[in-house]
Amino acid sequence: MQLLAAKSRTARDMLAISPSTNFILNVLMVICVILTLAPFYIIIITSLTSEASLIKNGYQLWPEEFSINAYTYLFREGSIVITAYRNTIISTVAGTVLTLILVTLYAYPLSRPNFRFATFFTFFAFFTMLFGGGLVAYYMVMRQILQIQNTIWALFVPSAFSPFWVFVLRTYIKTNIPDELIEAARIDGANEWRILFQIVLPLSVPGLATVALFSAIGIWNNFFNVLLLIDKVELYNLQYMIYSTLNNIRFLLDNASRMQGVVNLSELPSQTFRMAMAVVTIGPIVLAYPFFQRYFVRGLTIGAIKG
Amino acid sequence: MSNAENPISEKPQKPKFRWTQDAIYTNLSYLLMVLPGTIWLILFAYLPMPGIIMAFKNYRLQKPPADHWIQNRFIYSLIESPWVGLDNFRYLVNPVNLDNTIMFVRNTVLYNLLFMVVGLVASVALAVIIYELTNRFWAKLYHSIFFLPFFISWVVVAYVVYALANNSGIINTLLASWNMPPLEMYKEKIYWPFIFLFANLWKYTGNGSILYLAIITGIDRQLYEAAAMDGASKWQQFWNITLPQLIPTIVLLQILAVGRIFGSDFDMFYTLPAGSAMVRDVTTTIDIYVFNMLRSTSPLGYPAAAALLQSVLGFILILVTNYIVRKTRPEMALF
Numbered sequence: 001m002q003l004l005a006a007k008s009r010t011a012r013d014m015l016a017i018s019p020s021t022n023f024i025l026n027v028l029m030v031i032c033v034i035l036t037l038a039p040f041y042i043i044i045i046t047s048l049t050s051e052a053s054l055i056k057n058g059y060q061l062w063p064e065e066f067s068i069n070a071y072t073y074l075f076r077e078g079s080i081v082i083t084a085y086r087n088t089i090i091s092t093v094a095g096t097v098l099t100l101i102l103v104t105l106y107a108y109p110l111s112r113p114n115f116r117f118a119t120f121f122t123f124f125a126f127f128t129m130l131f132g133g134g135l136v137a138y139y140m141v142m143r144q145i146l147q148i149q150n151t152i153w154a155l156f157v158p159s160a161f162s163p164f165w166v167f168v169l170r171t172y173i174k175t176n177i178p179d180e181l182i183e184a185a186r187i188d189g190a191n192e193w194r195i196l197f198q199i200v201l202p203l204s205v206p207g208l209a210t211v212a213l214f215s216a217i218g219i220w221n222n223f224f225n226v227l228l229l230i231d232k233v234e235l236y237n238l239q240y241m242i243y244s245t246l247n248n249i250r251f252l253l254d255n256a257s258r259m260q261g262v263v264n265l266s267e268l269p270s271q272t273f274r275m276a277m278a279v280v281t282i283g284p285i286v287l288a289y290p291f292f293q294r295y296f297v298r299g300l301t302i303g304a305i306k307g
Numbered sequence: 308m309s310n311a312e313n314p315i316s317e318k319p320q321k322p323k324f325r326w327t328q329d330a331i332y333t334n335l336s337y338l339l340m341v342l343p344g345t346i347w348l349i350l351f352a353y354l355p356m357p358g359i360i361m362a363f364k365n366y367r368l369q370k371p372p373a374d375h376w377i378q379n380r381f382i383y384s385l386i387e388s389p390w391v392g393l394d395n396f397r398y399l400v401n402p403v404n405l406d407n408t409i410m411f412v413r414n415t416v417l418y419n420l421l422f423m424v425v426g427l428v429a430s431v432a433l434a435v436i437i438y439e440l441t442n443r444f445w446a447k448l449y450h451s452i453f454f455l456p457f458f459i460s461w462v463v464v465a466y467v468v469y470a471l472a473n474n475s476g477i478i479n480t481l482l483a484s485w486n487m488p489p490l491e492m493y494k495e496k497i498y499w500p501f502i503f504l505f506a507n508l509w510k511y512t513g514n515g516s517i518l519y520l521a522i523i524t525g526i527d528r529q530l531y532e533a534a535a536m537d538g539a540s541k542w543q544q545f546w547n548i549t550l551p552q553l554i555p556t557i558v559l560l561q562i563l564a565v566g567r568i569f570g571s572d573f574d575m576f577y578t579l580p581a582g583s584a585m586v587r588d589v590t591t592t593i594d595i596y597v598f599n600m601l602r603s604t605s606p607l608g609y610p611a612a613a614a615l616l617q618s619v620l621g622f623i624l625i626l627v628t629n630y631i632v633r634k635t636r637p638e639m640a641l642f
Contacts, residue, residue: 015531017541022441029436029449036452036509039459039467042477046470058475058483106344109337116324116334121341126642128352130566131622134614135597136607137358144381146350161347192336221460223574243462246469246581278466285458293451 040286047071047275054271070276081277083234084241087155091237092219095156099215100208102161107169108196113179125163142229154229155237156219165211172207173200209295220285238281245274357385359618361611362395364388395612407596412569415592419568421500422507423561429508430515431553435545437516438523450520453513461574464506468579472502493583499590506575518560519553526552558632558639566625569593569617593617 017025046059050067057064074081109115110122132138148154177200185195201208226240236244324330364385371383399408433453440446471477472492479489492498530548539547571592580590591599593613600610625641633640 015528015535016441017439019441021541022439025436025440026442026445029440029445033449033452036456036513039456039464039509042467042470043463058480059470059473059477060480061477102344102347105340105342109340112337114330114333115337116330117338121345124345125348128348130625131356132352132618133355133358134611134618135594136361136601136611136614137355139601140358140361140381140607141355145354145379158351161344161351163348166344192333192340196340217458221458221462223460223462223578227577239460239462242466243578246462246465246578275466275470278463282459282463286455289455289458290451293454 040282043275043278043282047272047279049272051272067272070272073273074276074280080233080241081280084236084238085280087152087235088220088237088239091152091155091222092216095160095219096212096216098156098160099165100212103165103169103211104196104201104208106161107166108173108200110166110170111173112182125166129163139228149229150232150235152235154225155222155235158225158229159218159222160215162214165214169204169207169211172210173204176207177203206295209292213292213295217285238277242274242277242281359611359615361385361388361608362615363390363392364608365391365394366607366611391608395606395608396616398609399612399616410588411591411593411596414589415569415571415594418500418503418571418592419564421504423564425504425508426511426515427557427561429512431519431557433512434516434519434523435549437520439541450513450516454517455513456510457514459510461510461572461578464510464575465578465581468502468506469581472498493581494585496586496589499580499586502579503575503590506579507572518556522553522556523549555639558636559641562625562628562632562641565628566621568624569621571595573598 016022042059042061045061045063046054047070048066048068049060049063050065050069053060053063053065053067106121106125110118112118133141142154142158143149148157181199182195185199190198221239222237223239223243226235226237227243230236230240366388367384368380369384369387370380371378375383377383377386398404437446437450440449469476472490473479474489474491478492482489490498492502526549531544534544534548571594573592573594576590576592576595577598580586583590594617597610597614597617600613601607629641
């Protein structure tokens with residue numbers, strides 16, 4: 001992160017921790033890194049274990065027998081996984097675009113000193129961070145009034161906006177775009193829309209990227225709204241699809257000893273297959289992570305600190 | 308860093324203002340811009356708010372008569388259902404349910420306090436360590452890795468917990484190879500506070516340390532140099548220079564956390580136990596209770612009452628905390 005680069009060399013030498021402390025801290029960090037990455041290792045290695053080995057030996061850190069059957073099965077069988085993938089991608093893309101539109105349009109006027117109703121609209125958004133109608137009322141309103149249950153909208157519209165993002169972006173615009181620039185554009189005859197799209201937005205890319213990533217990750221990982229509002233398998237997203245099968249497996253396996261003869265373990269939905277689905281679910285995030293984390297850190301710190 | 312703690316208090320400066328034609332036009336543009344977000348807020352945040360009156364009613368879904376002016380079943384039922392005063396709240400504390408109520412309120416508050424304290428210490432410690440490491444490349448790499456779990460959903464974490472903790476999971480396979488008895492994690496309560504705490508630290512510590520790291524990076528190096536010349540140890544420098552600079556942000560984040568103390572990370576508490584009924588006494592929070600009641604056949608007034616208490620108590624708590632902070636250290640208050 002560029003934050004760290006700011007430290008000057010000379011100051012460092014004088015204030016640097018001793019080599020032995022540095023060594024101990026590095027060892028500590030490496031242990032933490034291993035603990036942090038262990039869960040990723042576990043699901044990946046389990047997804048690569050052969051089903052027979054899993055049933056015979058249980059879950060192992062280094063399986064007796066490897067297999068990529070889970071993945072070939074995953075992509076051959078298709079339908080349910082591909083449907084869930086499609087739903088997830090559609091809702092993530094549409095939701096991120098919607099978020100950018102809603103948040104940008106709300107944040108920009110709040111950053112302008114000449115908006116006469118800025119205080120009201122700031123409060124209007126902020127109040128929802130402090131108080132809510134509660135889950136029961138939310139559930140009833142979504143299902144009985146807005147009636148978005150069992151539609152693709154339920155996957156992204158309820159999570160497409162957040163006052164927090166508005167404040168991050170508003171602060172970003174305020175601290176990074178000089179008023180003089182906007183005044184100059186105004187004197188040159190640009191209207192507010194043009195100022196927003198041709199001057200403010202191009203200069204706010206890290207802030208916009210932060211909001212977009214927050215939103216995209218939130219919608220990609222959306223579980224709660226699917227649990228509340230979706231009853232049809234064909235509208236499940238990836239998260240909900242992998243969740244809905246975990247309970248069944250756990251129950252069957254933990255009770256397998258009592259149910260000898262009733263349940264044949266080898267006929268259970270393949271466990272390695274489920275782990276492969278979990279890997280596929282996080283795959284795009286992990287692959288994209290190195291590219292977006294730079295923006296993310298910068299946008300987040302600038303937007304949130306200098307408030 | 309002045310005002311750093313205050314995300315919404317900036318007031319637009321207002322020089323002498325007149326509604327010139329230009330100002331009207333500009334403000335109309337602004338109003339048009341905030342319109343979509345305002346509609347979203349009304350639909351998804353404000354519209355459910357009147358629903359809190361369900362907590363004071365014996366809500367039953369009824370079909371409106373064909374000639375009634377309200378044709379929406381929910382609104383009609385909400386208005387037509389009889390008022391029952393505080394009966395729904397009495398249900399939560401009557402002798403039959405009292406133990407259960409205490410259980411889920413206790414879980415919610417204690418888990419939140421635990422996460423607040425341990426999470427704060429871990430995030431600050433991580434930020435300080437990352438900053439002090441002498442090799443920048445490794446420091447950046449470590450931090451990038453610690454940040455990654457923030458993006459992983461709780462459902463996937465539930466899979467990991469399952470792979471570790473089930474009867475033939477990694478932990479029990481290892482124990483078996485050392486001839487030790489298996490741990491029945493989905494059946495015994497004792498493990499769950501540790502599982503939740505560890506999962507919470509795993510997911511949020513890297514993210515939580517970003518802000519602190521940014522602030523530490525912004526602290527004037529001369530302060531440390533002067534302290535070092537006077538013989539202050541690293542430890543003393545932390546307590547007397549670093550920590551005071553972090554306090555405003557810590558206070559702000561803790562005010563927000565206190566306001567959420569009756570809330571909980573629904574996805575975590577719901578997915579990690581994978582529906583195991585035997586550990587529900589240590590995995591049920593207010594949110595989980597409300598959701599389960601919502602999905603059961605019991606009257607909706609009961610969960611509505613619990614949800615209302617949750618909202619109102621959280622709201623009062625955040626106002627009180629903010630009031631106390633404003634009285635003692637006005638510059639740190641949230642609003």
